Amino acid sequence: MSRKNYFNTLTLAQKLEQLGRCRFMNSSEFNGVEALKGKKVVIVGCGAQGLNQGLNMRDSGLDVSYTLRGAAIEEKRQSWKNATENGFAVGTYEEMLPSADLVLNLTPDKQHTAVINAVQPLMKKGATLAYSHGFNIVEEGMEIRKDLTVIMVAPKSPGTEVREEYKRGFGVPTLLAVHTENDPEGKGWDIAKAYACATGGDRAGCLESSFIAEVKSDLMGEQTILCGLLQAGSLLAYDKMIEEGIEAGWASKFVQHSFDTICEALKHGGITNMMDRLSNPAKLKAFELSEELKDIMRDLFDKHQEDIMSGAFSSGMMADWDNDDKDLLTWREATNETAFEKSTAGDVEISEQEYFDKGILMVAFVRAGVELAFESMTNAGIKEESAYYESLHETPLIANTIGRKKLYEMNKVISDTAEYGCYLFSYAAVPLLADFMKGIKTDVIGKGLECSCTAVDNQELVAANAKIRSHGVEKIGTVLRGHMGAMAKIAVGG
Ligand SMILES: NC(=O)C1=CN([C@@H]2O[C@H](COP(=O)(O)OP(=O)(O)OC[C@H]3O[C@@H](n4cnc5c(N)ncnc54)[C@H](OP(=O)(O)O)[C@@H]3O)[C@@H](O)[C@H]2O)C=CC1
Ligand SMILES: CC[C@](O)(C(C)=O)C(=O)O
Numbered sequence: 001m002s003r004k005n006y007f008n009t010l011t012l013a014q015k016l017e018q019l020g021r022c023r024f025m026n027s028s029e030f031n032g033v034e035a036l037k038g039k040k041v042v043i044v045g046c047g048a049q050g051l052n053q054g055l056n057m058r059d060s061g062l063d064v065s066y067t068l069r070g071a072a073i074e075e076k077r078q079s080w081k082n083a084t085e086n087g088f089a090v091g092t093y094e095e096m097l098p099s100a101d102l103v104l105n106l107t108p109d110k111q112h113t114a115v116i117n118a119v120q121p122l123m124k125k126g127a128t129l130a131y132s133h134g135f136n137i138v139e140e141g142m143e144i145r146k147d148l149t150v151i152m153v154a155p156k157s158p159g160t161e162v163r164e165e166y167k168r169g170f171g172v173p174t175l176l177a178v179h180t181e182n183d184p185e186g187k188g189w190d191i192a193k194a195y196a197c198a199t200g201g202d203r204a205g206c207l208e209s210s211f212i213a214e215v216k217s218d219l220m221g222e223q224t225i226l227c228g229l230l231q232a233g234s235l236l237a238y239d240k241m242i243e244e245g246i247e248a249g250w251a252s253k254f255v256q257h258s259f260d261t262i263c264e265a266l267k268h269g270g271i272t273n274m275m276d277r278l279s280n281p282a283k284l285k286a287f288e289l290s291e292e293l294k295d296i297m298r299d300l301f302d303k304h305q306e307d308i309m310s311g312a313f314s315s316g317m318m319a320d321w322d323n324d325d326k327d328l329l330t331w332r333e334a335t336n337e338t339a340f341e342k343s344t345a346g347d348v349e350i351s352e353q354e355y356f357d358k359g360i361l362m363v364a365f366v367r368a369g370v371e372l373a374f375e376s377m378t379n380a381g382i383k384e385e386s387a388y389y390e391s392l393h394e395t396p397l398i399a400n401t402i403g404r405k406k407l408y409e410m411n412k413v414i415s416d417t418a419e420y421g422c423y424l425f426s427y428a429a430v431p432l433l434a435d436f437m438k439g440i441k442t443d444v445i446g447k448g449l450e451c452s453c454t455a456v457d458n459q460e461l462v463a464a465n466a467k468i469r470s471h472g473v474e475k476i477g478t479v480l481r482g483h484m485g486a487m488a489k490i491a492v493g494g
């Protein structure tokens with residue numbers, strides 16, 4: 001199939017301008033859902049994002065319905081059940097699209113070209129088409145009818161959390177964009193802002209972004225720290241504990257809940273707070289391991305970012321699409337067959353603090369992964385705010401999915417694009433870390449440091465703390481978490 005990488009058609013100046021678009025939007029810039037009041041919103045697809053965004057938008061007072069491909073309706077597939085069991089009207093493209101004012105394309109990225117080719121001829125003149133990820137526009141060069149407005153509202157979160165946060169009276173950080181080639185009436189921003197208000201995104205923090213900045217950062221986050229490294233770290237940690245004689249049920253439960261437990265500390269106070277949950281000797285050990293991990297994995301992180309920027313990643317994945325998803329399905333099968341995935345969590349108590357004290361290696365994986373992803377993204381021209389959302393901010397949300405049903409759940413909940421990238425990274429990272437893992441013992445995974453003394457060298461501790469706290473992800477994180485805290489209070493009336 002012939003595809004044209006839109007990003008690669010731009011001049012260097014245009015690429016840099018698009019990539020550098022990133023502005024934190026003030027809450028005074030939003031006017032609620034006004035621009036969409038009385039308009040007909042039709043969502044194509046009712047999966048992870050489709051269902052949860054639709055529920056939020058309806059609760060925000062909008063007229064929301066769904067359109068599904070014919071077979072999904074005839075066979076009453078899961079997407080049909082998702083929509084109808086939640087009381088939404090569902091119809092064919094022909095029934096629903098001609099009267100729609102705003103059409104949200106929330107189908108898998110692989111299907112976008114076919115979906116858009118089927119959907120756009122039925123859309124009325126001057127309607128708006130929305131995406132939650134810009135792959136189709138940026139990497140496949142999809143061209144949309146010139147009378148249609150094209151926007152993007154991309155939640156930086158799995159669909160389940162988009163809904164849960166909204167129900168709490170809040171939302172998830174969201175990137176907004178209007179496609180420069182498709183804003184014929186100049187209404188794109190008003191619609192994108194109203195859409196973000198309807199999903200609750202405005203309450204958590206929105207960035208004025210571009211399709212390009214979203215794609216190049218989203219792909220990087222999901223491949224490396226958000227999914228790829230959480231998968232590699234889980235598999236390596238479990239295998240090591242079994243090799244070292246730790247009881248399998250305990251190891252299984254420990255790995256399943258380790259990242260979500262330690263990332264709760266990350267969510268509240270960044271890497272600094274996560275590391276501060278360790279005793280000083282354990283913190284120094286985690287610091288040393290994470291420095292080593294950063295040295296080993298830096299080139300791999302940079303390669304993923306480079307391949308994303310050049311288009312090599314997307315052409316590789318699209319070749320797999322054209323090959324009936326052979327690599328994706330092989331990796332999925334291999335992941336399901338790993339010892340960790342096949343293990344059963346034991347009926348054992350593990351306290352919250354134990355996840356830190358006995359999981360020094362897991363803390364090291366998180367620090368190394370968050371910092372490397374942030375560094376690779378910002379070195380490539382992605383702005384710090386976007387890089388923060390795609391590294392530190394979203395890691396706890398993805399870790400929660402592993403806590404629910406291990407790697408199976410994570411890979412099911414994320415998009416197919418993220419799942420492919422996750423395997424691509426993790427199946428490169430696991431062998432890369434083989435020698436490092438040979439030196440790992442139960443003092444850093446499974447049992448904790450043997451020595452109970454808390455003495456450390458002052459200079460060493462001061463230097464480690466300074467390096468952790470002065471990292472760019474900590475500085476921008478403090479600012480963005482400050483906005484989120486303030487907005488959460490406003491949203492819940494506190
Ligand atoms: N998963 C996530 O949390 C996130 C996803 N995104 C983006 O959101 C978009 C949607 O992803 P996601 O929610 O994961 O998708 P899902 O895989 O969960 O949803 C698939 C939906 O699309 C429908 N569908 C699949 N193939 C076709 C087709 N050929 N024609 C019409 N409908 C089809 C399915 O219905 P059926 O097969 O029954 O017809 C189903 O309702 C993607 O662009 C993704 O990158 C962005 C942020 C996070
Ligand atoms: C992290 C994966 C993601 O980008 C997301 C949930 O934000 C996706 O594509 O699923």
Ligand SMILES: [Mg+2]
Pocket residue numbers: 155156157218222
């Ligand atoms: Mg994402």
Ligand SMILES: [Mg+2]
Pocket residue numbers: 133218219222415417418
């Ligand atoms: Mg994604």
